[in-house]
Amino acid sequence: MSSKSRLIRAYQLVVLGSGAVGKSALTIQFIQGKFVDKWDPTIEYAYHKPYMIGGEEIVMLNVLDTAGGKEYQSLRDSYINRGEGFLLVYSVTSRTSFEELRSFYQQIMQVKDQYTIPIVLVANKCDLEYKRQVSRNEGRDLASLFGCPLIETSAKLRINIDEAFGACVRAIRRQNAELKHWKSVSTKFEFTEQRPEAIRKQNKDLRRKKSVSTKFEYTEQDSEHLSGCFSDSGGSSCVVL
Ligand SMILES: Nc1nc2c(ncn2[C@@H]2O[C@H](COP(=O)(O)OP(=O)(O)OP(=O)(O)O)[C@@H](O)[C@H]2O)c(=O)[nH]1
Numbered sequence: 001m002s003s004k005s006r007l008i009r010a011y012q013l014v015v016l017g018s019g020a021v022g023k024s025a026l027t028i029q030f031i032q033g034k035f036v037d038k039w040d041p042t043i044e045y046a047y048h049k050p051y052m053i054g055g056e057e058i059v060m061l062n063v064l065d066t067a068g069g070k071e072y073q074s075l076r077d078s079y080i081n082r083g084e085g086f087l088l089v090y091s092v093t094s095r096t097s098f099e100e101l102r103s104f105y106q107q108i109m110q111v112k113d114q115y116t117i118p119i120v121l122v123a124n125k126c127d128l129e130y131k132r133q134v135s136r137n138e139g140r141d142l143a144s145l146f147g148c149p150l151i152e153t154s155a156k157l158r159i160n161i162d163e164a165f166g167a168c169v170r171a172i173r174r175q176n177a178e179l180k181h182w183k184s185v186s187t188k189f190e191f192t193e194q195r196p197e198a199i200r201k202q203n204k205d206l207r208r209k210k211s212v213s214t215k216f217e218y219t220e221q222d223s224e225h226l227s228g229c230f231s232d233s234g235g236s237s238c239v240v241l
């Protein structure tokens with residue numbers, strides 16, 4: 001690390017969901033502030049964006065845009081392993097994409113095997129109301145099944161884009177705070193004979209946390225990039241939480 005750089009917290013966000021639901025459009029709208037009209041199936045693409053929390057803490061968001069097509073199903077474990085928080089995206093115009101999210105969720109639960117997993121359910125393409133196949137209530141029911149927030153978005157009209165990614169960061173931070181709390185009290189349970197399942201999983205969460213990279217080398221160049229970004233509502237540079 002050079003003398004002009006320092007390590008800042010990096011959050012690993014992964015965008016998952018079936019093909020053509022708008023994962024890339026959402027990610028590009030969030031990172032670059034523009035809408036991509038063309039469907040160009042992704043394999044995977046990593047984006048980075050500086051992010052300001054609470055008006056003072058600068059963090060880096062690493063966003064992994066993934067392939068939704070069934071032919072890339074074998075890559076899913078790898079995507080999930082690299083994430084701390086997940087945006088599960090369906091299109092309100094596609095019931096199939098909505099129904100397929102259950103298997104994405106189950107796979108996250110299997111691969112992570114954690115007590116809590118930061119997830120946001122994203123109902124995209126809400127601008128296409130006349131083509132809607134999934135009602136808001138159905139979305140809410142699925143979100144309560146997953147125990148996570150539901151956010152309806154439009155990548156096209158830039159509706160709720162920062163909110164969706166911001167909710168994911170908040171969910172990760174909430175989980176981290178819980179784990180920190182757990183760590184501070186965990187010794188009280190250290191010597192009990194039979195550990196409840198919840199405690200076993202919390203310990204596993206703590207170990208797994210260490211396996212995901214959460215540091216980013218922040219240089220003076222990044223600092224210049226940040227200047228003036230705080231009044232930017234176009235999403236082209238940094239977002240203030
Ligand atoms: N009307 C409308 N179209 C959208 C929206 N989001 C994405 N699209 C369109 O839907 C198509 C698919 O979007 P992508 O972002 O490429 O879909 P994806 O989920 O990344 O697809 P894969 O990479 O194949 O998994 C493109 O033509 C987008 O322009 C939206 O909010 N509203």
Ligand SMILES: [Mg+2]
Pocket residue numbers: 023024025040041042065066067
């Ligand atoms: Mg894509």
